[in-house]
Amino acid sequence: MSAEQLAELSDLFVVGAVLLYVFAMIGFATELAFGRFRPGKTAAAGAGARPSALKQPVAVGAAAASDGGDAVPDAVPAAGGSVAAETRGGEAAEGPDGQPRGAARAGMVALALAWVGWAANLGAIVTRGLAVERWPWGNMYEFVVAICFAAVTAFLATQLRNNVRFLGAFVMVTAALGLGLAVKVFYTAAGPVVPALNSYWIAIHVTAAIIASGLLTMAGVAGILYLIRGDGMSRLPAREDLERVAHRAIVFAFPVWTFAVIAGALWADRAWGRYWGWDPKEVWSFITWVAYAAYLHARVTAGWRGRAATIVQLVAFACLLFNLVGVNIFIGGLHSYADV
């Protein structure tokens, strides 16, 4: 296939991914809409509570013990119920997590659609890379497409281990909007990049930034939901679940972001003759990093957990977004040769 055809195919994949994400969002939203109301706190969450399944004496023997083990979904006790648990749950009118079966089915369909959309998003990135014969994140358009992909990957990968379907609708809508923004505002035709970007450092530095941004986007979505949802009963996921998902994503993303910033400094050392020069992009990466460090500190400072920490997290997320998009548009600097 010629480069032009590959580039066209890539554009089609992006459109396909947007549509699939939208359909998946509808599915996830249906699950939430017909699901049960949930209390603000989950029964078994927090350090003070314990998973009820283990409280009952467990019969001796490896098989029984393993049952007991599986029945304790790790991060989402009570409110979620893992996919595996669901298939084992029998033909009751309610799923094992207490959600109506129809709603759960919508959720499963949505999950399948999300995976197909993810594959289309991946296809868009790969074909773009083949078309331009370089790492496909050399400008804003490619960068935003990759971050959406990373955010969906973060969600789906988390979903593999713990049930976080309750976040699905919101992650999907974010990814669909992000891709839409990329296509409508940032679109750049496939082509080569300026010499400064022609380096293996783009693979290291930008990839790390994309992975971290994807995870932090998921955390940001959970944080926004946390604030929207009150303390009482709601169809939205429980606050403690949201906080846990956000915290885990950030705990994972923070070292990656740290690495991305340092790799950026190494690259700047190769390309510009200094490893740190307070270029606007560097300033905002630093601000973002400090803000997330503040979030991690807030979590262990008396009186800051929960709502206050979530607000810190969202401020940090706003810094991240401003750094990714705002700096290129409003400020410029050395980094702005990645065309808007």
Added chain:
Amino acid sequence: MSVQELEKERAPKQAAFGLVGWLRWGWRTLTSMRTALILLFLLALGSVPGSLVPQRGVEPDKVARIYEQNPTLAEWYDRFQLFEVFTSTWFAAVYLLLFTSLIGCIIPRTATYVRELRRKPPAAPQNLSRLPHFASFESDLEVEETARRLRKLRFRVVTGDGWVSAEKGYLRETGNLFFHIALLGILLAIAAGSLFGYRGNVLVVEGDGFANTVAAYDRYIPGSQVSAESLEPFSLQLADFKVAYQVAGDKKGQALDYTAHLKVNDSPDAPARDFDLKVNTPLEVNGTQTYLIGNGYAPVFKVTDGKGQVAFEGAVPCLIEDKATMTSGCVVKAPDAQPEQLGFLLRFLPTSVPLTDGTYASAFPGSLNPEVRLEGAFTGDLGLRSGKPQSVYELAPPELMKKLKPLVMGTHVPKPLAAGQSIDLPEGAGKLEFVGVKEWITLQIAYDPGRMPALVFSGTAVVAIALSLMIRRRRVFVRVKEGPDGGRVDVGGLTRTEGSAAGFAEEFADIVKVLSAGEKHVR
């Protein structure tokens, strides 16, 4: 920080008065978690103007423009050191307080940590079912066997009469301490770099060279502890400079690659070696780095004066006026011309094409059809003999510019010259010849002794923070009881670090699985 420590922090402190009391109170406040948090906020907030207001060290031209256009605003900016946020006193105050707080935090925690490393896990509590994680099953498991299995899971184990206590995850605290210490290290490395390092810029035209001495720089910024003799004595010659451009498609005219072919002498008596300097491959000579940071055209001109003598001959670096087409503005000065000094303003067009209105423009940044257009020729005093420093990109200081006599100007500008062509000035004042095209590059030469230490500390920080965030400190207690109809085993578990309880349920279940398995099931 463990929960116990948090409790301690929250506990009311006795009011101790007097100087010592106040000092102690100040130190405690400074090193508290809440102060650290506030200082982190201030650090982030303080950085914001550094990206919104142009910084002297990064964009001196923009700073100058603000002074021109809005002097009052510039003065206010200057009053708050907003043109140099990151070297300002108030920014330094924030980060120095933060790092003092950090030291005050690290020292006691290191001491606690060392003590904890030596301490054995505490005895198992009586009632394990009160712990956050608890399981109980029937088994004839014995204390020794339990300890063996837990050790196999890499727990640190202590046994007693009918109980086993185990702990794991000490690396978490190690990571946390190393991370914070590494941050301190990075700060020191940066400080060392700015004291003992230097940095400078120089423009070199094809065929010319550069020797690393203070006098050779166009702009030289030394650290306060750098002496002129400490500059690495290397020199280089720019043999040739090449740019590859995209020639077709949407991105036509975009630069694809820059290569500067250099001949480098690592020291005055070392043999010359070839080096291809590119954007992402700096030249390194004993820790001094040379970077390619800019390029442009330097057409060669020859000026013959009214008496028929060559008054000037050489390459003239031109300022880029339009990056996309590399249209450049050049200034040629011939102060030695007789009977009067001559000066020229020219426009260099690397790929000159005629436009429909009879003017010419450049259509491509590469030099495919290089031409120069004479915009103006002047005669009179250029002010070069006054001894005042002058810009090479300006014909004469503004006050002298008005007094110059124009020879060619405005609508009478002739057709552009191709290489080898010349133009005669009116009134027999002389002749200007466009001889050929050379290119110039700008180099940045930097020496920063803090580079490598900063890299080592940064690497440490990344590994340490990953350890600190991924590992959780956890304890598992086991009590075995013998009963009339077989034994009963109670297992309790807890995590010692806040915010990391998630995920432990899974691990705890696995541990219970290992303990409750029959003898044969355990390898």
